[in-house]
Amino acid sequence: MKLLYYFTFLIAFAASAQHKAQPTLDYYLPQNVTYNKNIPTPKSIFNFELGEMHTDHTQLAYYMAAVAKVSDRIAIETTGYTFENRPLQLLTISSPKNLARIKEINEQHLENLKAGSNAKNTADMPIVVYLGYSIHGNESSGSGAAIALTYYLAACESAELEKTLENTVILLDPCFNPDGIQRFSTWVNSNKSTNLVTDPNDREFNEGWPRGRFNHYLFDMNRDWLPVQLPESQARIKTFRKWMPNILCDFHEMGTNATYFFQPGEPSRTNPLTPELNQKLTMKIAGYHAKALDKIGSSYFIEENYDDFYYGKGSSYPDINGSIGILFEQASSRGHAQESANGVITFPFTIRNQFTTSLSTLQATSEMRTELLNYQRDFYTNARAESKSSKIKGYVIGDEKDATRVNELAKILSQHKVEMLALKNDITVNTKKFTKDNSYIIPVDQQNTKLINAIFDRQTKFKDSLFYDISAWSFDLAFNVNFEGLNSLAEAGSKYEPTIKTGTVTGKSNIGYLMEWTDHKSPKLLYQLLSKGLRVRTTSQPFTHNGKVFSYGSLFIPVQNQEMNTDEIHQYLSTLIPDYPFDITAVSTGFTDGINLGNPNFETLTVPKVAMLVGKGVDPADAGEIWHLFDQKAAMPLTKIDTDQIQGVNLSKYTTLILVNGNYSGLSKETTTKIEQWVQNGGTLIAYQDAIKWLNASKIIEVTLKTNKQEAKDISFEQVDDFRGAQLIAGAIFETKLDLSHPINFGMPRNKLPIFRNTSIIIEPNKNSFANPIQYTKTPLLSGYISKPNLALLKETVPFQAIRKGDGKILIFTDNTNFRAFWLGTEKLFWNALFFSKLM
DSSP states (O other): OOOOOOOOOOGGGTSOGGGSOOOOGGGTSOSSSOBOTTSOOHHHHHSSOBTTBOOOHHHHHHHHHHHHHHOTTEEEEEEEEOTTOOEEEEEEEOOHHHHHTHHHHHHHHHHTTSTTOOGGGGTTOOEEEEEEEOSSTTOTHHHHHHHHHHHHHHHBOOHHHHHHHHHEEEEEESOSOHHHHHHHHHHHHHTOOSSOOOOTTSGGGSOOTTOTTSOTTOOOGGGOTTTOOSHHHHHHHHHHHHHOOSEEEEEEEEOTTOOEEESOOOGGGBOTTSOHHHHHHHHHHHHHHHHHHHHHTOOOBOSSSOOBOOTTSTTTGGGGGTSEEEEEEEEOOSSSEEEEBTEEEEHHHHHHHHHHHHHHHHHHHHHTHHHHHHHHHHHHHHHHHHHHTOSOOEEEEEOSSOHHHHHHHHHHHHHTTOOOEEESSOEEETTEEEOTTSEEEEESSSTTHHHHHHHTOOOOOOSOSOOSSOSOOOHHHHHTOEEEEESOOTTEEEEOOOOOOOOOBOOOOSSEEEEOSOSTTHHHHHHHHHHTTOOOEEESSOEEETTEEEOTTOEEEEOTTOSSOHHHHHHHHHHHGGGSSSOBEEOSOSOOEESOTTOTTEEEOOOOOEEEEESTTBOHHHHHHHHHIIIIIIOOOOEEEETTTGGGSOGGGOSEEEEOSBOOTTSOHHHHHHHHHHHHTTOEEEEETHHHHHHHHTTSOOOOEEOOOOOOTTOOGGGHHHHHHHTSOOSEEEEEEEOTTSGGGTTOSSSEEEEEEOOOOEEOOOSSGGGOSEEEEEEEEEESOOOHHHHHHHTTOBSEEEEEETTEEEEEESSOTTGGGTOHHHHHHHHHHHHSGGGO
16 A cells, blocks of 8 residues: 655745745754864855855865764775776775774674674674665755765764764765766856745756756666766675665655655565565664654655666665665655745755755664564575576677777676676577687676576566666666576686787788778777878678678778888787787788679768757756767767857857757757758768657658557546556567668677667558668567557558758667667667768
């Protein structure tokens, strides 16, 4: 039964914020206890009361260092740096006695998780609690609470707290997202009035694009706990795996008109891999939060809206690792004081709620210490026992032609402390070839066997049809690698470590050099060659040179008639190739089997000059993924043009314009005409998802979209939202078949490709079969949820079309090829669209 708790906000906060005095530190803290006067207060550092302004990250970091310097209860360290070079701080807080032997406590805690550990070990063991705040930068009440909590834990002199510190190791991360909170604090402080304006229409509460939610590259970092593509995430996961905390709390904000949420979430939306006892313990801890919020009169609710399904979130990642993950969602002031359905909600009020549940978390974990320690130990003991009885003894992963994708997946697994073993010999499993150089085995019988199941999990049947996030993320499908179960580990060798293989130039040639287009890093090398001024050609037909097959898209770098001479070309290639895990082949003869190297089917490529629209209406996360792809993965320049500025930009200097998912209806008719004319003059427009709708509505393209017209029969008013939500494709994986001869598929290893889809845009196939190089199969669902009507619509439709427009091309994708930076299996589609558009 769904449990709802409703109480009343404090009457003082129902009045207009302009008439309230700024609360002092006492507003947040427990009273009737003494506080160490040697511990600096927030005001002594900031020169304003906590909550009076929004602290930026520099102030926050300075305060944490200042408190740690004088407190014998706190050890502070920098665990990493953001893209904008801001430090990621971690405070380890406990009794001075515990801190003096913290390494020993850490080792004993990890020893408790090994199979066969004695239950008596937990009797005197401290419990480990990880408190993380403001992973979304514009949800700053979390970091505000971290400031209050740090002061309290350092300064409070109560016997109760001292007992808690003796029993607890607190890992406190005051800000998961320094770059985002810096952006947001600058916005709200810059727009704050001395006499607070509470009107929701005020600029203070309406951030400009892209908003402070995201990190530097506009990623939602609360989706990256499993993919760990970002430095902030890598630091978090390193801390988590080092300590394996019993509880992890993730403090967020939600809409201004809400109240306060804490888990458990929707019972029917819990991932079935999560133990039932996990949710029972979460409910027991919830009682502590309810009691604490009742005491200060704050409203709250549980078991609604939020779920525990996708293990890439901070509140669910712990659940598959023997911990208890807890999400907190505070109604947001989105500034300093804002009118809401529940009266004027102030920034200090939001901080106090988050601080209050931080304390109730510590109380719960302290009082439930043995129970939670035993739960975590039993989680791993039971998991290990289950793995030993499994018929599947391991999983083999590999790809003959793409060492990078195989290695990048191994790097992720390594960060999660998943054990991998090398392959002794080349093997074939279910017709799939695995080479010892480009493969490894994941044994099932290991401590993290539950996490392995979660990483490669495939589900197509669900209790519920609604998901807060995606319903599928199978990493073997995301990376498009060969993946098979093994009934024996006979071919397993020694421990496997992710390594960067070194390529070579096989010799020196006065004819040219050949390079395959199969490895994931080949686009980066191609750009280096083109930007250096070298002439590079690609083949639209396979051929064989000295017994080696070069497939569609392979590159030929001729030596003659280049600006560099023979020796300079060889030297330059030899300098580049050690950074890549594949070889460049020196050509011994142009008389190759198949087409010869001078054949007209070799097309000369040009260096791309790329722009992308950003700004109002554009999906920040999708834009950020493209920016990150160019800047971090390919080292390529990408010009970001704001939608408000595009009318005055000379587009003729760009070969390619990218429109990611977004609403472009705000572009003027003049701008629309300008973009269309640029395409007709030879430009390539790459458009994703909702941008297709805009192109269609603007008559720039004409594609037929299929729609789900299911009627709501026997649906009550109360069920409307659930009915509509069930018709969404919120994130699932589908099988497509490929025409490998089409340039969009150059370099693809197989003629089947798993594609991630989180859109309901469905395109009818072209009447000409050759114009449908990527097409969903008749039974496309591989993993995740999709309604039956949508699945019927989707089968045998197409996620891509290449449309000629004058001398240019418009390439449209219904699906995000670069999803969250870890969907490496479809990234090559984007690079093919960029480099080979003229061949389509």
